[in-house]
Amino acid sequence: NAGVMQNPRHLVRRRGQEARLRCSPMKGHSHVYWYRQLPEEGLKFMVYLQKENIIDESGMPKERFSAEFPKEGPSILRIQQVVRGDSAAYFCASSEIRDTEAFFGQGTRLTVV
Amino acid sequence: ELKVEQNPLFLSMQEGKNYTIYCNYSTTSDRLYWYRQDPGKSLESLFVLLSNGAVKQEGRLMASLDTKARLSTLHITAAVHDLSATYFCAVSPGGSQGNLIFGKGTKLSVKP
Numbered sequence: 001n002a003g004v005m006q007n008p009r010h011l012v013r014r015r016g017q018e019a020r021l022r023c024s025p026m027k028g029h030s031h032v033y034w035y036r037q038l039p040e041e042g043l044k045f046m047v048y049l050q051k052e053n054i055i056d057e058s059g060m061p062k063e064r065f066s067a068e069f070p071k072e073g074p075s076i077l078r079i080q081q082v083v084r085g086d087s088a089a090y091f092c093a094s095s096e097i098r099d100t101e102a103f104f105g106q107g108t109r110l111t112v113v
Numbered sequence: 114e115l116k117v118e119q120n121p122l123f124l125s126m127q128e129g130k131n132y133t134i135y136c137n138y139s140t141t142s143d144r145l146y147w148y149r150q151d152p153g154k155s156l157e158s159l160f161v162l163l164s165n166g167a168v169k170q171e172g173r174l175m176a177s178l179d180t181k182a183r184l185s186t187l188h189i190t191a192a193v194h195d196l197s198a199t200y201f202c203a204v205s206p207g208g209s210q211g212n213l214i215f216g217k218g219t220k221l222s223v224k225p
Contacts, residue, residue, distance in 0.1 A: 040217075091155065
């Protein structure tokens with residue numbers, strides 16, 4: 001059973017471009033969570049999704065950031081018009097149901113130049 | 114707002130020594146988690162503590178939880194170089210493991 005798969009592992013974007021980060025949850029998991037980790041910081045919760053639904057987006061910036069988890073395919077975290085401050089590691093985690101253990105992916109390290 | 118504070122943030126210790134990392138949180142939470150992160154890697158779950166007085170041990174690491182004091186500790190016994198990593202504690206305000214509040218992490222370096 002493959003773990004949580006994120007791609008790409010590393011992503012470089014110029015200021016103003018769009019970044020798309022993908023997360024395929026573990027098999028059988030329908031709950032996905034996205035976190036952002038700035039250098040030398042802990043992870044900060046961004047958004048919690050179930051298939052086709054956003055359950056909690058209290059940690060998402062109001063502008064430029066969006067997330068989806070379609071019926072088919074991976075969850076996508078989309079950042080429009082990236083700025084230098086978006087440079088961070090973005091992790092997703094998945095769980096089978098809400099209160100069970102969540103497993104983290106390897107992360108996508110976004111660098112905005 | 115729930116806050117999680119860890120100390121120390123940096124810890125350099127010699128092999129064979131013992132030390133404790135502290136994790137304080139600001140409001141009630143019924144679950145506390147400890148993770149390990151190696152540089153450039155993901156988070157590895159170490160312990161999940163579910164109740165007051167809970168104590169769990171794995172190898173040279175032991176974690177405990179005091180919900181009344183809102184304090185968890187991660188004790189390292191006879192440290193070895195392989196334990197060098199960053200250790201995070203996290204709490205779940207709503208009980209779900211998904212939307213966790215993390216501390217800033219303790220960067221542990223174990224030197225020969």
